[in-house]
Amino acid sequence: MLKYLSVTVLLTLATTSVSALTIKASTTTAATTLFTKMFNEYQKRSNATVDFEPGTSPAAQKAILARSVDFAAAIIPLDENEEVRDAEDVLHIPVALSAVVMTYNVPGLERPLNFNGRVLSDIYFGRIKTWNDERIARLNPGVTLPNLLVTPVYRSDPSGYSAIFTNYLTKVSREWEARVNDSVIVDWPVGAATDSEDKSAKAVQAIPGAIGYMGLSRALKDRLTFGNVQNAAGTFVRPTESSIEAAGNSKVTADGTANITYAKVARAYPISNYIYVLLRREQRYAGRTEAQAKATRDLVAWMIDDGQQYNASLYYGELSTDAANRAKKLLATLTFDGKPFR
Structure with missing residues (x-):
C-alpha cells in the first residue's frame, strides 16, 4: 500500500474566510497520475487539503461503505450482491476513462x-x-517470434484490473464465461501469481516471455511494451486516449455506470473502463460538517468540468457529453441531513 499523497486543492466555498479543511479519499492506483495532476492544478484556487491513498478498487469501495473517507475512486462499480442495502446510498460519478493493457516481455521485437x-x-x-x-503468428505476419516460453502473470489479490480483463474475456470466449467467468478474484487456470500492480509490472519486466495485464498509466510509467488488441469491429487497436474515449461513447446508465469492454464501436479499444468517484448520497455521516460535504461536492464538480482538460495529456479519456451530464445530475442529488444543499 502506498503512503497517503497530500495535495492542497481548491474547494469553492460560499464564505470569504474559511478555515482549512482536509478531505480524505481512498482511490484506485489507476487514477493516481490523473488525480495528482488534477489536485495540483486545483490547488491554485483552494485553501483545503486532499489526502488520498492509492490502492485497489475493492479497497476503495470498502472505505466508502465503511464511511471512513469523504470519497473513493474505483474502476469497477460496487458489486450489486455485496452489502446491497448500504450500496444503494453510494453514487457512481464517472470522472475519466482508462484502459487495461496487455504488457509482455519478448526481446528483439521491433513493433507492438x-x-x-x-x-x-x-x-x-x-x-x-x-x-x-x-x-500468435497468424495475427502478426512478418514478425519473427522466438521459441520462448509464455508465462501468464495474474493478480491473486482482489483487483479491479482482474475484473475488467476477465469481463472482456467472457465476451470473447464462451468457454471462459462458462469455466472461469469474471471477478475481482479469479481462479486462474495457469500462470504466475502477484498480489499488486507493482509486483505484476516487476514480474513482467523480470521474466523473459511473461505477459500480464495492468493499467495503461502504469505501463507507460514503467516503459513496458504493450500490444494492440482486436476489437468487436475486427480492428487491432492501440490503447490511446482517443480509442479509450471511443469505447466510452456508449451511453451510461441512470446510476452513472457503464460496461464498455468489447464495445461495438469501430475505433474503440476493447479493454476500456470508466474511473468512478464514489460518494455517499447522504453526506452527513461520521461527524462530517456541511462545509466538508460542500467542499467534497465542489471538488468533484470541478473534476467533471474544468478538470477534464488534463485527461488527454496523461493518456486518460475525457468524458462524453452524455457521461458528463449524467455525472452532474447525480452530483445534484447529494443531501446533507436529508436536505439538498447548494
Missing part, C-alpha cells in the same frame, strides 16, 4: 504485437505455451 480474444484466453488457459505458436 497484435492480440485477439481467442489468443489471450488460450494464453491464460495455458494452451499457448510458446511465443512462436501459430495462433
Whole structure:
C-alpha cells in the first residue's frame, strides 16, 4: 500500500474566510497520475487539503461503505450482491476513462504485437505455451517470434484490473464465461501469481516471455511494451486516449455506470473502463460538517468540468457529453441531513 499523497486543492466555498479543511479519499492506483495532476492544478484556487491513498478498487469501495473517507475512486462499480442495502446510498460519478493493457516481455521485437480474444484466453488457459505458436503468428505476419516460453502473470489479490480483463474475456470466449467467468478474484487456470500492480509490472519486466495485464498509466510509467488488441469491429487497436474515449461513447446508465469492454464501436479499444468517484448520497455521516460535504461536492464538480482538460495529456479519456451530464445530475442529488444543499 502506498503512503497517503497530500495535495492542497481548491474547494469553492460560499464564505470569504474559511478555515482549512482536509478531505480524505481512498482511490484506485489507476487514477493516481490523473488525480495528482488534477489536485495540483486545483490547488491554485483552494485553501483545503486532499489526502488520498492509492490502492485497489475493492479497497476503495470498502472505505466508502465503511464511511471512513469523504470519497473513493474505483474502476469497477460496487458489486450489486455485496452489502446491497448500504450500496444503494453510494453514487457512481464517472470522472475519466482508462484502459487495461496487455504488457509482455519478448526481446528483439521491433513493433507492438497484435492480440485477439481467442489468443489471450488460450494464453491464460495455458494452451499457448510458446511465443512462436501459430495462433500468435497468424495475427502478426512478418514478425519473427522466438521459441520462448509464455508465462501468464495474474493478480491473486482482489483487483479491479482482474475484473475488467476477465469481463472482456467472457465476451470473447464462451468457454471462459462458462469455466472461469469474471471477478475481482479469479481462479486462474495457469500462470504466475502477484498480489499488486507493482509486483505484476516487476514480474513482467523480470521474466523473459511473461505477459500480464495492468493499467495503461502504469505501463507507460514503467516503459513496458504493450500490444494492440482486436476489437468487436475486427480492428487491432492501440490503447490511446482517443480509442479509450471511443469505447466510452456508449451511453451510461441512470446510476452513472457503464460496461464498455468489447464495445461495438469501430475505433474503440476493447479493454476500456470508466474511473468512478464514489460518494455517499447522504453526506452527513461520521461527524462530517456541511462545509466538508460542500467542499467534497465542489471538488468533484470541478473534476467533471474544468478538470477534464488534463485527461488527454496523461493518456486518460475525457468524458462524453452524455457521461458528463449524467455525472452532474447525480452530483445534484447529494443531501446533507436529508436536505439538498447548494
